[in-house]
Amino acid sequence: MRAKLLRQPWVYSFGAALAVWLATIAYTHGQGAGAILTAALSFATFTIIVGLGQMMVITTGPGNVDLSIPATITLSGAVAMKVMDEDTGRMAIGIVAALGAATLVGIFNYGLIRILRIPPIIATLSSSFLVLSAAISYGRGIRIKPPEPLAQFAEAQVLGIPIMAIAVLALSVAMAVVLSRTVYGRSVLAVGQNSRAAWLAGLNVGRTRFLTYVLSAFLAGVCGILLSGFSRGAALNMGEEFLLASIATVVIGGTSVAGGRANVPGIWGAALFMYLLVTMLNTFGASAGIRLILTGLMIIGVIVAAGGEEQR
Amino acid sequence: MLKKTLACTIAIAALMAAGPAMADTKDKKIALSNNYAGNSWRQAMLKSWDKVTKQAVADGVVAAADPFTTSENQVTEQAAQIQNLILQGYNAIVVNAASPDALNGVIKQACDAGIVVVSFDGIVTEPCAWRIAVDFEKMGASEVEYLAKKMPEGGNLLEIRGLAGVFVDDAISKGINEEVKKNPQFKIVGSVHGDWAQEVAQKAVAGILPSLPEIKAVVTQGGDGYGAAQAFAAAGRPTPTIIMGNRQDELQWWKEQKDKNGYETMSVSIAPGVSTLAFWVAQQILDGKDVPKDLTVPFLRIDQDTLEQNLATTEKGGVANVEYSQADAQKVIAGK
Numbered sequence: 001m002r003a004k005l006l007r008q009p010w011v012y013s014f015g016a017a018l019a020v021w022l023a024t025i026a027y028t029h030g031q032g033a034g035a036i037l038t039a040a041l042s043f044a045t046f047t048i049i050v051g052l053g054q055m056m057v058i059t060t061g062p063g064n065v066d067l068s069i070p071a072t073i074t075l076s077g078a079v080a081m082k083v084m085d086e087d088t089g090r091m092a093i094g095i096v097a098a099l100g101a102a103t104l105v106g107i108f109n110y111g112l113i114r115i116l117r118i119p120p121i122i123a124t125l126s127s128s129f130l131v132l133s134a135a136i137s138y139g140r141g142i143r144i145k146p147p148e149p150l151a152q153f154a155e156a157q158v159l160g161i162p163i164m165a166i167a168v169l170a171l172s173v174a175m176a177v178v179l180s181r182t183v184y185g186r187s188v189l190a191v192g193q194n195s196r197a198a199w200l201a202g203l204n205v206g207r208t209r210f211l212t213y214v215l216s217a218f219l220a221g222v223c224g225i226l227l228s229g230f231s232r233g234a235a236l237n238m239g240e241e242f243l244l245a246s247i248a249t250v251v252i253g254g255t256s257v258a259g260g261r262a263n264v265p266g267i268w269g270a271a272l273f274m275y276l277l278v279t280m281l282n283t284f285g286a287s288a289g290i291r292l293i294l295t296g297l298m299i300i301g302v303i304v305a306a307g308g309e310e311q312r
Numbered sequence: 313m314l315k316k317t318l319a320c321t322i323a324i325a326a327l328m329a330a331g332p333a334m335a336d337t338k339d340k341k342i343a344l345s346n347n348y349a350g351n352s353w354r355q356a357m358l359k360s361w362d363k364v365t366k367q368a369v370a371d372g373v374v375a376a377a378d379p380f381t382t383s384e385n386q387v388t389e390q391a392a393q394i395q396n397l398i399l400q401g402y403n404a405i406v407v408n409a410a411s412p413d414a415l416n417g418v419i420k421q422a423c424d425a426g427i428v429v430v431s432f433d434g435i436v437t438e439p440c441a442w443r444i445a446v447d448f449e450k451m452g453a454s455e456v457e458y459l460a461k462k463m464p465e466g467g468n469l470l471e472i473r474g475l476a477g478v479f480v481d482d483a484i485s486k487g488i489n490e491e492v493k494k495n496p497q498f499k500i501v502g503s504v505h506g507d508w509a510q511e512v513a514q515k516a517v518a519g520i521l522p523s524l525p526e527i528k529a530v531v532t533q534g535g536d537g538y539g540a541a542q543a544f545a546a547a548g549r550p551t552p553t554i555i556m557g558n559r560q561d562e563l564q565w566w567k568e569q570k571d572k573n574g575y576e577t578m579s580v581s582i583a584p585g586v587s588t589l590a591f592w593v594a595q596q597i598l599d600g601k602d603v604p605k606d607l608t609v610p611f612l613r614i615d616q617d618t619l620e621q622n623l624a625t626t627e628k629g630g631v632a633n634v635e636y637s638q639a640d641a642q643k644v645i646a647g648k
Contacts, residue, residue: 024523027523028522028523031522031523032521032522032523033522034522035521035522035547036519036522036523039518039519039521039522039546039547040519042518042546043515043518043519129383132350136349136350136355139629144628144629155546227511231510231511231514231539231542232538232542232561233510233538233561233629235351235352235509235510235511236350236351236352236355237350237351237509237511238509238511240509241507241511241512275515275519278516278519279519279520282502282503282504282516282519282520283502283519283520283523285502285503288473288476288477288505289476292476
């Protein structure tokens, strides 16, 4: 039983998150232990949303990655805030418009990859320039406040647990079910393991990849709306930090970079770990240089620990 | 090199002394080489440039004043861009540089081609170029000076820094820390990097806040005050005096608190319109004026009594701004 648990790659990211949290509260003598966890859950939620999308994309096989996530977050936030224009009555139409724009980005990404035969890493990178430019010319650096209900939803807590974290937990469970129980989810895994074999087995490889890129963009859109509610406004650089964060959480969480193997719980562990790590180093008063070095070393450590088993 | 510059300066001075030799700039072309446009400050900077230079072109002061922005904030990209501008025959290039020294080679090429180079905000160290710099250390120090006056009893401070590795971040932080040393009643109990972005600042402050004692004030670098306020509110802690950075969302929040409970703070940053000052300085140099190589631009400070007036003139999502006129530039050149 214990050996079986240790073989689960996600155990390591949760273990690392727990260790970092314990080190932080040991330093503060227990002060703020709960509040740190609440903050970690709030902020990790955003990384988890885009991490789930990135996980699906990476799982569809080597070379598949979505670099347009930050730009899509920014576009969705800008569209949502501008369409809503602080008016509660326009919330629904704002959400639809933002998610619609994000979905279009996903369709466009796949179009570049499939029709123009551009490698995904280049296709999504170049589309991110186009998308960010669209967001800039549409929003012009605008920070419009979200309608009050949206902001309250993004900030609401029950017993110190953010409502949003509960909603994203439900989303994650749904994602795990999709992966293991639906034709689409199984197709993603099969295509990632060997796309030719999957094709020969009669799976629709093109449709599977298409849905995956659209899903990733859609989730980035969801993240953009919630983030602009949470931080009370959209900004042109709001998505920037999610490029590396989305990929790092997927890899630290135990999803195979070579594709074909996904890990949903690992995303949670990794997102919490990444946030708590920065919090710990800030609390210790480490300078920026030391903080970056330690962050790099600890990420390497967790990946090596989690991956050691399969490298025989 | 220095000798040549000196000789040039003397020659210009001699020319000036010889009589009111007013070179005409109506045939001159000025270009703006800008390395980044992805935040509200840079957007306002480009807008100001557009507004002021279009008028100048319409008035026949200069023939052209075209802005060029690189997409990736990369030194190599901006170097290639400046090389193109040299070939296109601009008489002056106004630069907001991606690096203080990595562009020096191409800047030197421009100077050798007889082009006037004026750098601002992101300045270059190449001696043949002019520099319009901001005294960032003084800006940081002014925050602590304000706090020392407002709360003579002192207290704990939280410092929000900018983007690690950028010289502006080091300079502002140095100014803050040195002034804190002079005022030992203050103590910086925590320091986080907010990258001049509200979301990043909010996240970093929310993380460190639970472990901190009571905070009396937050010293900032601009673009992070609103995020800090959100983090304090979310943690259910009393709002400290947060120094703001002239962003509209920060001023708007300040105004709401002021109306609600008489909240007091101050706000300081550089006006994005500094691009227009650089434009007029370039025009003055082309006009044959003797301009010192190093100029200092004043920063824009907003206080309790000037808040409403500044908020009214700042557009939603923008930054409090001043656009400079030819007369302003002449004043800065004269060192007033």
